[in-house]
Amino acid sequence: MSSELLVSRPFYDTRAVSQQELLPPRSDAELMVKDTLLPSSGLATAGYRSAKYTPYEWSAKNYATLLQAVTDRDTAERLRHESKNLHKETEAGTLRTQSEGTRHLGERLLDIHFWRSELQRHIEELTSETDLLLGQKRRLEKALEATEIPFAIATDNLTCRERRLGPDLVKDDVEEELLKEVELIRSVQALLKKTLNQTINQIRANRAAKQTLELDWSDKFQAYAMDAQCGRYNNRSVDTQHHPNSAKLQDHVTNRESWVKFTRDNLELAGREEQSSAELRQLVDRVLQDTADDLRSQCAAVDSAFARRCQEVHNAKVQLELHLAQILEQIGAQERNIVALRQALHDKEAPMRVAQSRLYERAQRPNVELCCDRPQVSLVDEVSEITGTMAALREKLAEARQSLGDLEDTRMALEKDIGCKTNSLLIDREKCMAHRTRYPTVIALSGY
Template structure:
């Protein structure tokens, strides 16, 4: 068996320091082996493949050095491990602290937008409530216009029952027609405004719903981030989630997240300002329409009062003429009776004169003379006949005048009755009915 140095693992040449092992030439090793080698029968029981002392020493030295090198490498590894662990711990703490700080900043951002959303929700809710009150006012005002419309329509229908020449298109009728037209226009305006208000209420509620959804999401996100911010290494709820370190497909960016809430608030503010302007328009419309209706009502009342004065004055004049006509009729009747009596009174003298003439016509012979008596009797008959004719003509004229007076009386009585009927319609029906006209407060929807 050849002499060969055996070690447990080869020694790296770069790790063996120079001069650490004994130097010996191969020839010296062979000679040394030969000098100490046993030969013969005396050493036959002890001849074996043994290491040399130098090999043993060299092996020990190699083991010592390997142990030193392993310890040195292990010590360096331990130091590096401590430094690496400390750095990893510090990095982990810094990362966790940074993440916690970012969570705190995120909570502040969420809280800010959540507060802005809550403020806008409250303002929009209050504005919608005010707009609902405006809607109720419009509905009450629209209902209140039914009374003026029914009053004006009833006035027109009542005045259609005027008789004869009293059925005139006077100022009252013109004002009533204008009132009916005004009420219809007001009703159409109120209906359009009411529909616009209902649509705006829907828009306000839609914007409020979007704000509330955004606010609800932010409340949930705030709770989640607040819960995450309270986690620490000693928390009992933490565990491994291997698939959590990834970006979701539907995630938003901070810019889009901010813009989303900003857009919702902007839309809500726009709808709120539109609602504010609409409420101002509602107030203006209700105020203007109430003033217009009350002004037209006053105009109709003035026209009715003026017309009643005119009709009453005409009725008094007609009644005065009627009284005078009745007196004249009575006088004419007395005159006719006197004329008839005068004609009758002329019958006696006429009979006397004609009888005289008749008797004298029987005078005999020469006695049938045209003496002054004859002339006088003939003249008397002519005078009496002419007087009777004149009286008869005057009687006919008086009778015609009486007939005319009777016709005038009937016409006057009819006119007085018609004017009394017109006064009853305008004063008792129309003016009394118009006392139910709504006040301005009710026309503006406050009652």
């Protein structure tokens, strides 16, 4: 075996080297001790390959180890002290921050509760207002339906009065009032339809505003529940967990001013709709009341015109019947007069024959006896007188017959006119006025 010269290796504390970068700078004494450490210069014994340290190196190593232990202990104590202080400070800061966050959550809950209460109040008011407006809508529909009866009555009256006969087919006050009534009913129907459309549109607007408030209320209800749950979280809660990305603000979040403005705008919209709805309800009340009063007033005017016209026709009929009775009496008297005149003419036939026979016989007297004596003159005067009397009787008989014909014509005219008046009274009184008793009341025309 050949012998080799073994050189001792320098001493390196790998643990100290690895911790050197982590420890604070060494003091001057430590640096001086470190500089005195020299590599081993002893020679190895023949036949041994391992290197050995010198006593000085051994002492230096022990000193360095003790010094490192002292340094590590001081560092550990300092770190423990700093950690304890940091723990106290961070614990107090965390509790303070958490308390402040809890207080802010409470304030936020109060805000949400306030605006949610306002939304709830306006939702209830809108619901009540919509229900009232729906009642007005039903009244308008009933009132519009009720106007069909007056319209049918008025048109039926006009149609029936077209069946009047002869001179009674006149455009009187009744017809003018009926035409006014028909025109008024059409105007009322147009106004009611327009008001009904406005009411339907307002109901839709109320429901749209209510839906907007309900959506906002629902969002606030969920937000209140979430914030209330957040407010109930504490350090002993078992249902909390880590959410690393929760601290990042979303891009679509709003600030408090825009949040308040959004709800305030919704409430202002609801308030405007409530005001409009209340004003429309008042308008509907006035429209229904005014139209009902107008229709009933016009109905009263038509009824009054009918009453006056019926009274006029009745009076005319009474006068015609009185004159008819007198004409009939005159017809009977004239017929008796004609019979008497004819009898008088017949009675004059015998005296005429007697006088003419006497004259004829005396005209047969012979010779000188055929003289114009007093009897002859008397007979001639008698024949002349009877002839004149018969001519006068015939003239009177002709006049009597003409008068009887005129009386018959007058009787026929009176009877025809009485028939017209009777028909007019039947139409106006028995049909039209009886039909008008079905005219709706003011309550029905008002939509109740």
